[in-house]
Amino acid sequence: MSTERVPVSRTRAQRSEDSRARILDAAVTCLIDGGYARATTLTIQSEAAVSRGRLLHHFPSRDRLLVAAAQHLAVKRVADTERRVRQVVEQNPPADVFERADRVIELLWESFSEPHFWASIELWTAARVNGEIADALRPEERRLGAAIRGSMARMFGEELASRARFRQLRDLLLTSMRGAAMTYTFDPRDPRNDSMLEQWKDLARVLLACSGA
Numbered sequence: 001m002s003t004e005r006v007p008v009s010r011t012r013a014q015r016s017e018d019s020r021a022r023i024l025d026a027a028v029t030c031l032i033d034g035g036y037a038r039a040t041t042l043t044i045q046s047e048a049a050v051s052r053g054r055l056l057h058h059f060p061s062r063d064r065l066l067v068a069a070a071q072h073l074a075v076k077r078v079a080d081t082e083r084r085v086r087q088v089v090e091q092n093p094p095a096d097v098f099e100r101a102d103r104v105i106e107l108l109w110e111s112f113s114e115p116h117f118w119a120s121i122e123l124w125t126a127a128r129v130n131g132e133i134a135d136a137l138r139p140e141e142r143r144l145g146a147a148i149r150g151s152m153a154r155m156f157g158e159e160l161a162s163r164a165r166f167r168q169l170r171d172l173l174l175t176s177m178r179g180a181a182m183t184y185t186f187d188p189r190d191p192r193n194d195s196m197l198e199q200w201k202d203l204a205r206v207l208l209a210c211s212g213a
Helices: 012-038 041-048 052-058 062-091 097-113 115-127 131-156 166-185 196-210
Strands: none
Touching (some): 012 041, 041 052, 062 097, 062 115, 166 196
16 A cells, blocks of 8 residues: 555645735835835735735735734734743743843843834834824734733733732833834944843832832
């Protein structure tokens, strides 16, 4: 009896999902490499190696494609940051909850140097004068924000996330890191040496310690 495996053909739905993923990945690449202005449908189509009809089937609007692409990457990176925190905690268990907070803050800050952040910046800037992007971004950013808040609670752990001033710390970290990261557009440097990093760690200890267990 022959043991040769018969190739299993993919369903139409699987092929459609594959092409959609290729388009999203290509759009992210174009957005990061060339910025919003150069991330045209033709450039994205070429990068994704799909037909014009296939691209328009999935995304009739260029701006909504770019928003979907940025959110697609951001969700993956949020999950990846949480996974890295879990690995760090498992491989090198922190001495206490505040050492864990230090590790989370370091990895969270790293995420503001990653492509998804710069893709988002391109779209936020474009949204100031482009109503379609603003309308598309608004609900997506709310969903992403909820995912980030949930992820941060899991990364810090139940003991810290349940403290009274954790939400205040969470929101301060996100807004402050976003602002600090923006300065890297004109002053590139090693984010691991940013003076704000130790200040964020101190802030976490102050707010979480004073709110009690």
